[in-house]
Amino acid sequence: MINKIDVRGVSQQQALNLVETVFEDQNHSNVEILSSDQAITTALIDNLIKKGLTVEEVLQTPEGQTIIASTSHQQTILPKSYVIENNTLGQGNEVIGQKLINAFFNVSSDYEQVPTSIFFVNTGVKLCIDQADTVDALQKLQDKGVDIIVCGTCLDFFEIKDKLAVGRIGTMHDLIGIYHSQNQVISL
Structure with missing residues (x-):
């Protein structure tokens, strides 16, 4: 009707x-x-x-x-994961890139449909530490059941493991598991 x-x-x-x-x-x-x-x-x-x-x-x-x-023709939402490789979104200006990545997670946390997991690697781990503008949005996503995984090797490299504010420390096994188990992996 x-x-x-x-x-x-x-x-x-x-x-x-x-x-x-x-x-x-x-x-x-x-x-x-x-x-x-x-x-x-x-x-x-x-x-x-x-x-x-x-x-x-x-x-x-x-x-x-x-x-x-x-509502009757909704597409099936396939399980997906994000791999966040940087603490900015896009190439070019770092200031706008940081604003964009913050906006991405703030808007994403408002949606009912969320990814299965988000793996943070390289400078992306800086989005999960104390004082990061993204922590509240990531916590909201985690509360919705998203597995927030933060590369332990990267945290050690940047000497910020003690500042981790959201998520769990993960390994390369976690990342490979994501690639093997998800229908869709989106790298940002």
Whole structure:
């Protein structure tokens, strides 16, 4: 059954609440959401994805946008792990790279779907120590069941093993185990 929701002219929070209510009702597996505000459309899409729903399409119409979303065609989420090789994200400027890696973990910790494990290696281990901006987000991920593994050899190399604030100390056996057991390993 397709349910149409018109969120034109309502606040962002009202729009989010309306869509939430419809998906709580198990009789609705497909929804068309009419929106005339780009910021609300973006917030709705982000919220739908965070909830594990599939955004099939976003159509531009004269009145705004139509979001087509469903629960019935969700893709199966395969087990995945991340390998974090650096304390920055991307190549180039270190300052923006640190901001990006912090944002990556802060946003990731808000999602219901999380990786099976995250292995930190090389300078990536610096994201797991006292005073790192990422510690709270990593703790939140760990609380959701993510196995946070931090390379012991790397901690020793940087002489920061005593500053470990989140995760457990791991070895090369843990890393190889991740590569052998996961369907998807994403290196950052």
